[in-house]
Amino acid sequence: MLIRLLLFICLSFVSVLYAQVPLFKQLQEQDGLLSNKIYDLKFYQGYLWIASDKGLSSYDGKQFTHYFTQQGLSENEIIKLQSDAANRLWAVGASSRLNYFTQGKFLLLPSNETFLKLLNNRIISTINSESNGDVIVTTILGGGTIRIKNLTQVETLKQDWVNGASFFVKQLSPDQFIWGSNSNAIVNKKLRVQLLKKNQEINLSASQGYSKASFIKLMSGEYLYAKDQELIHFNDSIIIGRSFLEKNIECVYEDHEGKIWVGLNAGGAVCFPMGTISQGGYFSYFGNKTISAICGDKKGNLWFASIESGLFYLPPNPYSNYTPPKVFSSEKLNKTKNNVQTTNSNNSLLINNLLNDDVLTLNKDSVSIKNNADTLPPLIYISGIKINEKDTLPGNYYALSYSENSIKINYAAFSAVNNQKFQFRYRLTDFDKDWIYTDNTFAQYNALPPGDYLFSVSAMNAQGVWSKENANVFFKISPPFWQTLWFFILLVSFIAVLVILFFIIRVKQIKKREQEKTQLHKRIADIELQALRAQMNPHFIFNTLASIQYFITDNNVEAANQYLSKFAKLMRSIIYNSRKKTVPLKDEIQALELYIQMEQLRCNYSFDYEIKCSENIDQNDDEIPGLLIQPYVENAIWHGLTYIKDRKGILKISLDKKKDFIKCSIEDNGIGRKKSMEIKAQSLKPHQSVGMSITKERLDILNSFQNNKLSVNIIDKINQQTQEAEGTTVEIFIPLFD
Amino acid sequence: MAINVIIIDDEKGARESLHKLIEKYCPQITVAAKATNIDEAYQLIKELSPQLIFLDIEMPNGSGFDLLKKFDHIHFDIIFTTAYDHYAIKAIKYSAIDYLLKPIDIDDLKNAIQRVLQKQKNKSIQNEQLLSLLNNIKPEQTDKKIALHEGDGLTFVRLKDIIRCESDGNYTTIILEGNRKIVTSKTLGEYEELFANENFFRIHRSHLIHLHHLKKYIRGEGGYVIMSDGSQVEVSRRKKQEFLDKLSFL
Structure with missing residues (x-):
């Protein structure tokens, strides 16, 4: 039971350490990367493939496997990766050579003359796979668009308007391509995207040149196109939204939650958490690093490749399915999405603010605000949240552990008017009593105690107009396990169990002790009974009765009466004393005297006796265990005194009180122990000294209860002249029993 | 006289x-x-x-x-x-x-x-x-002799030789080694008491056996024993446990 309980407690502790808010982590050369300069990332066949200037690596989350020219690569510097429908991984070298990985090794695309000619050292800008396994490659600077069939055939795709200068191509479906091209690269440098199916062109951007462009199809079926600093969100017919970022775009990626990530050249990465491209509505990460590629893996990790700092990754967010409480204006954010209404034929983006019917129009050249710009409330948004100095995945709900209690919130405001100065106010509900007004664009809280917090911030523009709605983030800092209710309950039950266990063990112990005690008492009772039986030695009783019988047969009525009553008195006192643990010395002496008188009768008065009791003994109050002395007296008579023939036997018993014990000495002038034993040894009949062995046992038991031990000392008296034994003295030291 | x-x-x-x-x-x-x-x-x-x-x-x-x-x-x-x-x-x-x-x-x-x-x-x-x-009377004596009343006379047998005693009303048959039998006028109870400190055991109301001559015990409700002369003697159900306890001390 205890073990199960402990196990439960341990497991509970583990569950407390459940996933925390994911923070960005970094992998660099010292972690196993070939280089910190990474050009591209792809998740392919369960591995993360990393293209760097020093080689290609695959990573399974624990181990790197590296590929170099030795493994078949055309060169170590790989700038682009692409998987195709035939389950191949294409790796484009810096010198525009195409490698593909299949069945565990890299092969160089056969150096077809046509192909080489076509490439002609041009930079491959995109590489796309078609569903039938064909690969379409585009190059910058007039290489054109090339289709590679079955890895051998190469053909140039001829489209008038592509004009051999397309830099970008993507097949959306078997009969639908999206092309990006400088339709007349030199002449008007217009960028175009052609939707082939509808044979319709949308002019996406005025951005010029051959710079890198990115295109992805979103989960919603819409498209995202990025080139230079511009991000355009559109569907088959219209532009839904667009945004200008401060730096050139390196890559775009939509993660599995629909967040849009954009890697920037020397501008870090930004995230549009709602999956909508809105001006300014994003979080920024990685400072001014160059993020060259973004890619998600099967486990939900999001990987970021940088040109200078290796890899970053963000573990999956365990709260991604969390529905925040009503207080948060996630509605507000959704509304923003709804508000972004798109149109239009002349490159402008309209944002309707439903609340006051203002219309914000963004087009490629200018931003104009209808109605009064002065009264337009600024939009406020959270631009970043750091927990314990580390960037986090953007969100409006954070469940944190007690140690993740240092929070820095960055926020920003924007309005239609450029370079506005904003005043902010923020409040952490239940922590800040009142709004805090500031010009800073961050709020910092350190060492927050466990609890639920709502952070709200709003901005005011120079005209004194506050944001319509606050930006909100909810933080839940859970208390450490030792402050939680369940821990308290567990602790209490644990203690209860301990207490119960303690009691059970204690009760068992007491029971056992009681049992032992009972057993000991039983043994004592046994011994007492045996002691009684030893005093009531049948031999003594019947012999005494035989002696009394003599007076009767002799018609000596007086003597018969006298001895019979004495005998009765002795028997009575023996029975009476045997019931008590201790008896007053007076009673013991009386019994002893009666006993000796009986023995005298038996022995025909062949010995005299005297009992001396010192003055300091209180015969009424000083108590000793009853029937203790008698066996020694019996010994003195029958093994010492009865043997002597030449002199009168003398038995002396003296009692003296010393401190806390009584010293009793029994002295006889018999033949001594040695001679007595000799005589007995000669006899046929064995001697059984039951009385003494019982007394010995009784002493042991009495001693087991007492600190003051009973002890017996036997002294053989030797005549100095003749060297013969002249009796024995037994000294018994009896502690006084209270 | x-x-x-x-x-x-x-x-x-x-x-x-x-x-x-x-x-x-x-x-x-x-x-x-x-x-x-x-x-x-x-x-x-x-x-x-x-x-x-x-x-x-x-x-x-x-x-x-x-x-x-x-x-x-x-x-x-x-x-x-x-x-x-x-x-x-x-x-x-x-x-x-x-x-x-x-x-x-x-x-x-x-x-x-x-x-x-x-x-x-x-x-x-x-x-x-x-x-x-x-x-x-010698305490160390193991080869004791016992006088048994047989008819008017006394027969002396060595205690060792007694295999078992069987009750027969007021008489007791004492079975000895060598197929000898002595019928005595004492009851089995008297012999049980007489042999109390010897190696005897009353396995049944009418059987007192000398454990020295016990060869085998066969389990059963009470079971039975086989003595050194090959005779089988029933063990009463009531005595079985006590008997087994006694055997475990041997």
Whole structure:
């Protein structure tokens, strides 16, 4: 039971350490990367493939496997990766050579003359796979668009308007391509995207040149196109939204939650958490690093490749399915999405603010605000949240552990008017009593105690107009396990169990002790009974009765009466004393005297006796265990005194009180122990000294209860002249029993 | 015919009271002398040649048995007197010799004297009885002999040879080694008591077995045992557990 309980407690502790808010982590050369300069990332066949200037690596989350020219690569510097429908991984070298990985090794695309000619050292800008396994490659600077069939055939795709200068191509479906091209690269440098199916062109951007462009199809079926600093969100017919970022775009990626990530050249990465491209509505990460590629893996990790700092990754967010409480204006954010209404034929983006019917129009050249710009409330948004100095995945709900209690919130405001100065106010509900007004664009809280917090911030523009709605983030800092209710309950039950266990063990112990005690008492009772039986030695009783019988047969009525009553008195006192643990010395002496008188009768008065009791003994109050002395007296008579023939036997018993014990000495002038034993040894009949062995046992038991031990000392008296034994003295030291 | 007796007892009371009782109730015998210890007794017996002695067992300076040991041939009857001596009484019983318990009961005394007077004088049997007594009394003695009443006479068997005893109403059949059987007039209960400290066990209301001769125990409701002579004896259900406990000590 205890073990199960402990196990439960341990497991509970583990569950407390459940996933925390994911923070960005970094992998660099010292972690196993070939280089910190990474050009591209792809998740392919369960591995993360990393293209760097020093080689290609695959990573399974624990181990790197590296590929170099030795493994078949055309060169170590790989700038682009692409998987195709035939389950191949294409790796484009810096010198525009195409490698593909299949069945565990890299092969160089056969150096077809046509192909080489076509490439002609041009930079491959995109590489796309078609569903039938064909690969379409585009190059910058007039290489054109090339289709590679079955890895051998190469053909140039001829489209008038592509004009051999397309830099970008993507097949959306078997009969639908999206092309990006400088339709007349030199002449008007217009960028175009052609939707082939509808044979319709949308002019996406005025951005010029051959710079890198990115295109992805979103989960919603819409498209995202990025080139230079511009991000355009559109569907088959219209532009839904667009945004200008401060730096050139390196890559775009939509993660599995629909967040849009954009890697920037020397501008870090930004995230549009709602999956909508809105001006300014994003979080920024990685400072001014160059993020060259973004890619998600099967486990939900999001990987970021940088040109200078290796890899970053963000573990999956365990709260991604969390529905925040009503207080948060996630509605507000959704509304923003709804508000972004798109149109239009002349490159402008309209944002309707439903609340006051203002219309914000963004087009490629200018931003104009209808109605009064002065009264337009600024939009406020959270631009970043750091927990314990580390960037986090953007969100409006954070469940944190007690140690993740240092929070820095960055926020920003924007309005239609450029370079506005904003005043902010923020409040952490239940922590800040009142709004805090500031010009800073961050709020910092350190060492927050466990609890639920709502952070709200709003901005005011120079005209004194506050944001319509606050930006909100909810933080839940859970208390450490030792402050939680369940821990308290567990602790209490644990203690209860301990207490119960303690009691059970204690009760068992007491029971056992009681049992032992009972057993000991039983043994004592046994011994007492045996002691009684030893005093009531049948031999003594019947012999005494035989002696009394003599007076009767002799018609000596007086003597018969006298001895019979004495005998009765002795028997009575023996029975009476045997019931008590201790008896007053007076009673013991009386019994002893009666006993000796009986023995005298038996022995025909062949010995005299005297009992001396010192003055300091209180015969009424000083108590000793009853029937203790008698066996020694019996010994003195029958093994010492009865043997002597030449002199009168003398038995002396003296009692003296010393401190806390009584010293009793029994002295006889018999033949001594040695001679007595000799005589007995000669006899046929064995001697059984039951009385003494019982007394010995009784002493042991009495001693087991007492600190003051009973002890017996036997002294053989030797005549100095003749060297013969002249009796024995037994000294018994009896502690006084209270 | 008057019988001369000598009373041997160390205690005056016992001595004198026995003397008085004999004088009063047993006119056919005469107390020739009284002795207080065995040396004195030895001298008196030699001098007076009594037909009967009353002999106390427990005496300082030598027990009653020590006195008997001094004689090569005993031509007198013996009645032991003792106050209480379990061990000695058992040995006397083994040898089927008379004894009296002190204080002496007058009827017991009369009966004992009667037996002595009526007894067919067979000195060889008495000698054998005494020899077995002196043999049995040794504490270390393992080869004890027991006198069994068979018909009018006594049969001496070695305790070792007894395989088992079987009850037959008021009689007991004692089965011995070598296919011998003795029917005695004592009950099985008396033998059980007599052999209490020996290696015997009452496995059944009518069976007392000598564990020394136990060969095998066969389990059953009570089970049964096979003895060294091949005989099978049933173990009663009531005795089974006690019997098994006893066996586990062997």
